[in-house]
Amino acid sequence: MTVAAVLLAYAAVVGTLGARMLGRARWTGRAPLLAIVIYLAAAWSVLAALGLAGLVLAVHATALGGGLSHLIGACVLRLRSEYATPGGAAVAGLASSPAPYWPAPRSPPRPTFARSGGRRCGTRRPPG
Numbered sequence: 001m002t003v004a005a006v007l008l009a010y011a012a013v014v015g016t017l018g019a020r021m022l023g024r025a026r027w028t029g030r031a032p033l034l035a036i037v038i039y040l041a042a043a044w045s046v047l048a049a050l051g052l053a054g055l056v057l058a059v060h061a062t063a064l065g066g067g068l069s070h071l072i073g074a075c076v077l078r079l080r081s082e083y084a085t086p087g088g089a090a091v092a093g094l095a096s097s098p099a100p101y102w103p104a105p106r107s108p109p110r111p112t113f114a115r116s117g118g119r120r121c122g123t124r125r126p127p128g
Helices: 001-024 032-058 066-082 090-097
Strands: none
Touching: 001 032
């Protein structure tokens, strides 16, 4: 019951005060896209809070108690065994080190002669 009350209070506060505070903010003129994203995130969080409050009120706490926790624990154990590295954490740490991904040092680019008529750039044309 307490969780549902907190979710409903959150939805009421964000739903009423959030839009007013966002409307009075001066930075929304400088960053309108950010203001739109924040407004939509607040609206969706209010809807999610209302939905979760309804779910908490509808589903009894003992229904989510023992059986579900054992199921989630079994899933976690299965995922750990499935995705464990053969050599352990040391091999996984060596394989994920950034050393293989560093680019090799490159030599400076060579001068091109295509547009200069066969002579080096920055030199004068020979007389005659």
